[in-house]
Amino acid sequence: MKTAILFESWHHGNTKKLCEAIKKEYDVTLLDVKEDAVELEEYDLICIASGVSFSKFYKEIEQATKDKMPEGKKVFLMYTCGKLGQDFAKNIKKTLSLKKCIILGTYCCKGHDTFGPLKLIGGLNKENPNEDDIQGAVKFYGEIIANFNKGDAPNGNVN
Numbered sequence: 001m002k003t004a005i006l007f008e009s010w011h012h013g014n015t016k017k018l019c020e021a022i023k024k025e026y027d028v029t030l031l032d033v034k035e036d037a038v039e040l041e042e043y044d045l046i047c048i049a050s051g052v053s054f055s056k057f058y059k060e061i062e063q064a065t066k067d068k069m070p071e072g073k074k075v076f077l078m079y080t081c082g083k084l085g086q087d088f089a090k091n092i093k094k095t096l097s098l099k100k101c102i103i104l105g106t107y108c109c110k111g112h113d114t115f116g117p118l119k120l121i122g123g124l125n126k127e128n129p130n131e132d133d134i135q136g137a138v139k140f141y142g143e144i145i146a147n148f149n150k151g152d153a154p155n156g157n158v159n
């Protein structure tokens, strides 16, 4: 089984920390949407991972998903954000469902956020993602692949 994690993480590299922790434990390919060629056909399982901007995944990864995600793929989602409580994956899920992709789960956690005036106070969530958040993502991936063949979705850390 081949897994790719396509990510966009330019604010503080928060989301990238989750991706890199998964790569440390498992055989996955990390694709930075800003640097790497986005070719997803060969992968059996694809993660879309992003920071959140104005309640959505970042623009470039939203666009790459529209343009480059093959139809019918099994997908899971990860994001980091300033404030938990809403489903910031809502928009990307719509794109994926139009492509008949099967969404296996979503993992999210808080990330250091210094957007706008927050900078003046050093930002929110200075310590996040912390070790628990990062290990939560690794565990979540473990559950995703355990359920992969069964087609079950773990609950994830969805708010």
Ligand SMILES: Cc1cc2nc3c(=O)[nH]c(=O)nc-3n(C[C@H](O)[C@H](O)[C@H](O)COP(=O)(O)O)c2cc1C
Pocket (backbone or CB within 6 Å): 008, 009, 010, 011, 012, 013, 014, 015, 016, 050, 051, 052, 053, 054, 055, 056, 080, 081, 082, 083, 084, 110, 111, 112, 113, 114, 115
């Ligand atoms: C321009 C901008 C807009 C943001 N909008 C939101 C938002 O709508 N909701 C939220 O919870 N966090 C928001 N954030 C916080 C980021 O999603 C958060 O810091 C995230 O962890 C950044 O991920 P990254 O370091 O992987 O890029 C925003 C940050 C920036 C820079």
